[in-house]
Amino acid sequence: MTAIEVRNARKTFKAGKRTVVAVDDVSFSVREGGVLGIVGESGCGKSTLARLILGLLPADSGEIAIDGRRLVDLDRKARARLIQPVFQDPFASLNPLARVRDIVAMPLRAQASFSKSEVAKTVEEMLTRVGLSREMGGRLPAELSGGQRQRVAIARALVLRPRIVVCDEPTSALDVSVQAQILNLLSELRRDLGLTYLFISHNLAVVEHVASEVAVMYLGRLVEREPTEMLFARPEHPYTKALLASVLTPEPGLGVPDVGLGDTLPDPANIPPGCRFHPRCPIAEPRCATTTPAVKPRPEGGVECLLA
Amino acid sequence: MKRGWRNIGTWVGAVIVGIAAFCALFAPLLVPHDPFAQDLGKRLLVPFWMEGTDPSHLLGTDQLGRDYLSRLIYGCRISMMIGVTVTIVSGIIGITIGVLGGFMGGRVDDVVLFAVTTRLSLPVVLVALAVVGLLGSSMTILMFTLGLLLWERFAVVARSTTMQVRNLDFVAAAWCAGCSRFRILAGEVLPNIASHLVVVATLEIALAILLEAALSFLGLGVPPPLPSWGLMIAEAKDYMFFSPWVIVIPGIALFVLVLGINLLGDGLRDLFGARSDA
Numbered sequence: 001m002t003a004i005e006v007r008n009a010r011k012t013f014k015a016g017k018r019t020v021v022a023v024d025d026v027s028f029s030v031r032e033g034g035v036l037g038i039v040g041e042s043g044c045g046k047s048t049l050a051r052l053i054l055g056l057l058p059a060d061s062g063e064i065a066i067d068g069r070r071l072v073d074l075d076r077k078a079r080a081r082l083i084q085p086v087f088q089d090p091f092a093s094l095n096p097l098a099r100v101r102d103i104v105a106m107p108l109r110a111q112a113s114f115s116k117s118e119v120a121k122t123v124e125e126m127l128t129r130v131g132l133s134r135e136m137g138g139r140l141p142a143e144l145s146g147g148q149r150q151r152v153a154i155a156r157a158l159v160l161r162p163r164i165v166v167c168d169e170p171t172s173a174l175d176v177s178v179q180a181q182i183l184n185l186l187s188e189l190r191r192d193l194g195l196t197y198l199f200i201s202h203n204l205a206v207v208e209h210v211a212s213e214v215a216v217m218y219l220g221r222l223v224e225r226e227p228t229e230m231l232f233a234r235p236e237h238p239y240t241k242a243l244l245a246s247v248l249t250p251e252p253g254l255g256v257p258d259v260g261l262g263d264t265l266p267d268p269a270n271i272p273p274g275c276r277f278h279p280r281c282p283i284a285e286p287r288c289a290t291t292t293p294a295v296k297p298r299p300e301g302g303v304e305c306l307l308a
Numbered sequence: 309m310k311r312g313w314r315n316i317g318t319w320v321g322a323v324i325v326g327i328a329a330f331c332a333l334f335a336p337l338l339v340p341h342d343p344f345a346q347d348l349g350k351r352l353l354v355p356f357w358m359e360g361t362d363p364s365h366l367l368g369t370d371q372l373g374r375d376y377l378s379r380l381i382y383g384c385r386i387s388m389m390i391g392v393t394v395t396i397v398s399g400i401i402g403i404t405i406g407v408l409g410g411f412m413g414g415r416v417d418d419v420v421l422f423a424v425t426t427r428l429s430l431p432v433v434l435v436a437l438a439v440v441g442l443l444g445s446s447m448t449i450l451m452f453t454l455g456l457l458l459w460e461r462f463a464v465v466a467r468s469t470t471m472q473v474r475n476l477d478f479v480a481a482a483w484c485a486g487c488s489r490f491r492i493l494a495g496e497v498l499p500n501i502a503s504h505l506v507v508v509a510t511l512e513i514a515l516a517i518l519l520e521a522a523l524s525f526l527g528l529g530v531p532p533p534l535p536s537w538g539l540m541i542a543e544a545k546d547y548m549f550f551s552p553w554v555i556v557i558p559g560i561a562l563f564v565l566v567l568g569i570n571l572l573g574d575g576l577r578d579l580f581g582a583r584s585d586a
Contacts, residue, residue, distance in 0.1 A: 056480055080486030093477035097499045106495075107485035156481065 002068070003164050003196035004030040004053060009062035011048055018269040022048040024220035025062070030213075032163070035190065035197040037211030037228070039204060039243065043268060045220040046200045050168045053198060054085050067163055080107055084157035086186075088169035090149035094141040100127070101137035104155045111160070126155045130185060147178035151185065158189060164196045171206060183210055204247055208232055213301070216240045219266050219276045226301040236303040238281050275306060283307060318575025324568025331381050332388035340364065341375035343382045343535050348373050352551045370540070370554055371547055379535035380561055386536050387517045387565065390451055394516035395509050397455025402462025403505060409463070410470030411493060420467060427460045433522065440528040450529055454516055465508050469501040503580035510573030514566045521562055537562045 011023040022045040030036040038046050051057040053064055055071055064071045066083050074082070084107070087093040094103055101123055108119045127137055130151040141149055150170065157165055167186065171179040187210060190197060201207050207214055208228060215225040216239060224237040235241045266272075272279050278288035288306055295302040331338060347369070354360055355368040355376070367376040409420030432454075439453045473479060474497065482492045521538030523529030530536035532543075537558040544554035 051480075054480075054484055056483060076483070077486040080484060083484075085481060085484050087477040087481065089477065093481055095478045095482075095496050095500070098495075106482060106487065110482075110486040110488070110491065153481070156485070160485075 001032045002029045003032045003034070003066065004028075004036075004198060005063075005065040005068075006049075006053065007063045007065075009049070009052055009064060010060045011045075011052055011057060012060055015269065020269045021220050021271060022268060023052060023059075024271075026220070026222055027062075028215060028222060028225060030164075030196055030198060032196055033190075033194060034213060035199055035211045037199045037201060037207035037214045038217055038222075039201060039207050039214060040217035041202060041265075043265070044217045045268070046217050047168055049217070050085070050166050050198065050200050054083060054166055055079055077111055080110065080162070081160050082162055083164040083166065084160065084162040086150070086153050086157050086165060086167045086170045089173045090146060090153050091141075091173070093153050094149055096141055098141075099137065100132070100139050100141070100144070100152050103141070103152055104137075104159055107156060107160045122159060123155075126159045129158075129189070130155045145178075146174050147181060150174060150178075150182050154182075154185065154189070158193065158195075161193065162195075164198070166198045166200070168200045169202070170199075172201065172203060179206070186210065204243060216243065219268055219271055221276065221304065223277065223305070224301070224303045226298065226303075230300065236298070237277075237305045238283055238307075239277050242282070275304075277305075315575055315578065317571040318578070321568045321571025321573070321575055324564060325572050328384050328388055328565050328568065332385040335381050335385040339375070339378035339381050341378045343374060343378040344533055346372040346374055352547065352554070354551075355553050355557070358553075367557055368553060371543065374535075376554070376557060379540060380537075380557065382535040383537040383540060383558065384561070384565070386447070386530060386534060387520065387562075390447070390454070390520045390530075391513035391517040391569075393451045394454040394458060394520075395512045397452060398457075398459035398512060398516075399462050399505070399509060401456070402459030403466045405459070406463035406466025407470045407493060407497065407501075410467040411474055411489075411497060413471075417467075420463065424460050424463050424467075427457070430457070432457050432519065436519070436523055437526065437528050440523065445528055445531045447530055447534070450520065450523065454519055458512055458516060458519075461508050461512060462505065465504050466501060469504050470497055473497050473500050503576075507573055507577045507580065510569050510576060514569040514573070517562070517569075518566055 006029065007027050009023055009026045010021075013020045013022055024045075026049065028036070038049065040046050048057065052059050053066070053071075055076070066074075066079075071079070104123045104126055105119050108114045108122060114122070123137070124134065127134065132148065132151050132155070136144070136148065136152075141152070144152065170186065171182050174182060183206065186197070189195060197210070199207065199211055211228050213225065214228050214231045215222045216231075216237065217223070218239050224231065224235070224240045231240065232244065235244055266276075266280070272289070274287075274289040274291055275281070275284070275293050278284040281288065285307065291306060293304050293306045295304050341364075350369050350373040351371055352369060356363075367380060369376055370379065405420050405423060409417040435457060436450075436453050440449060443449050479492060479496050482496050487495070520529055520536065521541070524536045524538030525542040527542065530539055532539060540558040541555055541562075544551075544558070548555040
């Protein structure tokens with residue numbers, strides 16, 4: 001059973017005369033209970049992809065289905081019971097003027113099918129479940145630490161018992177000491193509640209820790225997809241290799257590793273012809289500039305490179 | 309939180325507005341005389357700081373012998389009433405239009421911008437004069453005319469702040485939670501733009517009070533014998549060379565009240581600004 005099915009999704013934004021292709025013909029699926037990690041540098045379209053799947057943005061073309069049903073056929077209440085987000089910055093994702101209890105109760109109230117006592121009981125259970133004490137329910141977000149706020153955001157996401165949670169960089173705004181707690185909490189909740197995660201991050205170590213499968217995104221396309229151990233053990237795409245090489249070592253004095261990608265960041269409004277990675281690719285050949293690579297299937301995934 | 313209240317101007321403004329609000333609310337209990345009672349034997353009595361004053365008329369009397377202090381206090385009541393009512397009417401119109409435009413975007417926002425531009429191209433005083441000239445002058449007509457004309461600042465501020473809040477993740481989270489548009493607007497957006505709107509409201513109250521005074525001065529505002537400050541200035545202008553206090557007193561009152569409201573508005577702006585910085 002597939003939890004998320006994305007077929008040929010495409011999303012462009014108009015910025016004046018320029019057209020920015022944020023998500024370009026992306027297809028993938030996540031099986032139920034799986035965790036797909038999506039990694040890529042900033043601006044590669046991973047957050048846009050998350051917003052398409054959450055229904056926050058309409059796709060220009062292509063089809064997105066969750067739990068076997070097309071996203072466009074579901075009304076928002078039904079969608080809310082299936083899929084929920086956890087956003088990056090818990091300082092922006094919680095209404096600063098609402099009490100924690102009301103923030104967590106909001107999805108229940110929006111359904112309008114729960115009694116007051118049911119709402120209160122469910123909210124309390126959920127707060128305990130994410131490791132917040134009862135008294136926290138009466139607090140305002142400003143009175144909580146970053147980790148506690150993210151716990152509130154997780155409680156809000158899970159209070160309707162959705163099947164799928166889209167985590168958009170859920171730990172990158174947090175202190176390193178808190179990141180592990182939140183990651184463990186997310187893993188624990190996934191096991192207990194049988195959740196499927198789409199886990200978006202630029203942090204490879206985080207993805208390796210939580211994901212069962214990893215997709216690497218570059219300029220709006222998934223360039224490589226593989227089960228986590230295989231991808232980390234034998235990366236095929238030169239961009240994936242570069243990403244893996246760019247992980248900082250704790251060794252002092254070594255400085256930032258040179259991954260051979262040059263200093264220029266890619267411009268999503270001006271995508272290179274042929275293989276879109278070729279201007280930065282350390283092993284590019286002349287044909288990379290003219291031939292667009294097709295997806296080469298691998299046993300449990302695929303890679304989009306002429307040379308792989 | 310502290311910056312706004314540390315500023316002496318905020319306190320001055322708050323005290324002035326507090327006194328004005330008190331006078332407005334309890335005017336009938338405060339006045340020493342009936343503000344409408346004429347006594348032609350006591351015309352143009354001088355106020356307390358001049359020689360030959362009548363101790364029962366602290367601020368003297370006007371050209372019809374009416375107690376000036378009583379009229380000033382009743383005038384405050386009328387100014388405050390007009391300021392507050394006009395601001396409520398224009399606030400309801402402007403905030404509704406602005407929040408809708410900012411939240412919905414697209415076509416709705418185009419219509420809102422067009423409405424704001426249209427409104428800005430209308431000269432307020434001229435339109436108000438025309439309406440009052442056609443329909444006759446009464447306080448109700450005046451309040452609703454000004455209310456229908458002064459909403460654009462509310463609309464502009466509500467629109468731009470809504471646009472900022474709309475893009476925050478907590479609104480996206482409410483959308484994903486399945487909340488209705490109305491619930492998102494009323495529960496998530498409005499409370500978070502309210503502080504900006506309060507500041508606009510103070511400015512609008514001051515503006516409405518000044519406009520009422522201007523229209524009354526021109527004889528098209530509050531109808532006599534109601535003691536509006538603008539009307540008092542208008543009636544006093546014939547006597548200003550011989551009895552200057554009759555024009556100075558309501559003039560100063562108007563100046564001080566508008567200054568106080570603006571000071572309080574500035575203080576509130578700093579206060580809310582400081583809070584959102586923290």
